[in-house]
Amino acid sequence: MLPERELKRTARQMNLPGFGPEQQERLHNARVLVIGAGGLGCPIMQTLAATGVGRITVWDDDHVDITNIHRQILFGASDVGRKKVEVAAERLRALQPGIEVTAVDGRLTPDNFIAALDGIDLLIDGSDTFATKFLAADAAEITGTPLVWGSVLRYRGDIALWWSGPGAPADGVGLRDLYPTQPDADSVPDCATAGVLGVTTSVVGSLMATEAVKFLTGVGNVQVGRLHMYDALSTTIRRFTVARDPVRPLATRLSTYTEACTSVPSTEGRMLYDALTAHHLPSLDVREPHEKAISDLPAPGLNLPLSEVERDPDAARRALSAFSPGDEVVVYCAGGVRSEKFVAEHAELASTLGISLTSLPGGVQRWV
The missing domain is CATH 3.40.250.10 (Rhodanese-like domain)
Known part of the structure; x- marks a missing residue:
């Protein structure tokens, strides 16, 4: 049962057709892990906490910088220098009193990722490097954890739900069915200068959060492997369906993932x-x-x-x-x-x- 305070806080939401106390309780009982408290992670967590997800774990090892706050909407200028996960936890608790926030000041690695997914209902990838995205995709596939994935660059963003591995649907699709191998450093845009429009991260993060809410509650149509490509300048979304590659072996172990933008200095x-x-x-x-x-x-x-x-x-x-x-x-x-x-x-x-x-x-x- 929902606590009385939470029932009242989300009452307007339960007036929606097909979205009642049962769906709200599913959100309240859900356990979500968010990678990154950055441009995507901030709007994702803000929306999920406000909507009613009861337990959120966030991993990030960075501090708030003045260059972050044009797109990382949980932070303000007075937070500069503070740990991102600490500030994010404060904001989420203000949005939903009683929420359980586990703030981990650290990085997910091949050594700790599998254990971090124990008991998690949904993994949400708000990271900004290929290395972390492929690590997350493989860890999700090994454990059979559904993965809401997104990326943003300049005026564009991509969103998808991946689900493959143990417990996934027979026709489940993983990130590696779309991108079999991690791109090399030469194919990566200049990470510091490609740029990103602040509102684009909010739109894409909100779309990712919407897919997460639909998946957790069973409301609406959520299709595994459906890739949504958002363009801010034309305000359009194109959609493509990614099929399972029948000859691709599922991931069974985590390997070494090289950061494309931080190679070893020569x-x-x-x-x-x-x-x-x-x-x-x-x-x-x-x-x-x-x-x-x-x-x-x-x-x-x-x-x-x-x-x-x-x-x-x-x-x-x-x-x-x-x-x-x-x-x-x-x-x-x-x-x-x-x-x-x-x-x-x-x-x-x-x-x-x-x-x-x-x-x-x-x-x-x-x-x-």
Whole structure:
């Protein structure tokens, strides 16, 4: 039975056709694990707590940063520096008095993921790396845990319910039926600069929460393997049905999952970074001004945003002419993608000016 306070708090919801006390009680008794208290995790947890999910576990090892709060709607400026899971737990308890929130300040890994899913009714993946998403998908398949999955980049978001493994429907579908292998680092957009519209994460997170509520209550039509692709600029949703690959073996163990955006720094990269910070080498930063405001190298050099180069064909020549013949100029950006592009396109020009260009591997996000 629902506690009297919870019955009253959610009374308006139980006026819905097909959604009565039985459905509300299912939510109240549900145990959900959310990966990440970020752009997706915040609206997901906010909506689930308000709707009436009674037990939420959240895993995250990060602290609130001022750059988070345009999209991570459980946090405010006064929370900067605090642990995300602690702030999230406070907000959820304010939304639903009596909710059981388990806030874990840590990361899910191949060593602890299977145990973390013990007793969980639904896993919700609000993470932002391929490594975590494939780890979550495999752990869910090994344990037969239903998985609400989502991702956001720029103005677009994807949502799906995956369910495969023990106890899943015979035609159950997993993430690896859509993406058999984890993409390599070269196929990943620049993680620090691709950008995301804050309201897009709220829309996608709310859609994920809606799928979770429908699944937990049995209300509406929830189809395993149905991929929803949301586009904010056109306000449209396209849908595709992913079928089970009959020849794909189900996951039976967790393996090693490499973070696409945090590969091991190279020796060359370390030497370049050390030389830059010791002011031994001149540098050229090709990021945009708002990126410099977020983070920068200890010894910043000349700034030439690539957007300026695209607008003005002579911008690169003017900037490179500011260096002296014989200079070995280190070009850097957020993740190394744009700096490599700049070096490739302007190496010949630099040579005519008597200077050389080298891209800093990994960029600012790897070294700062």
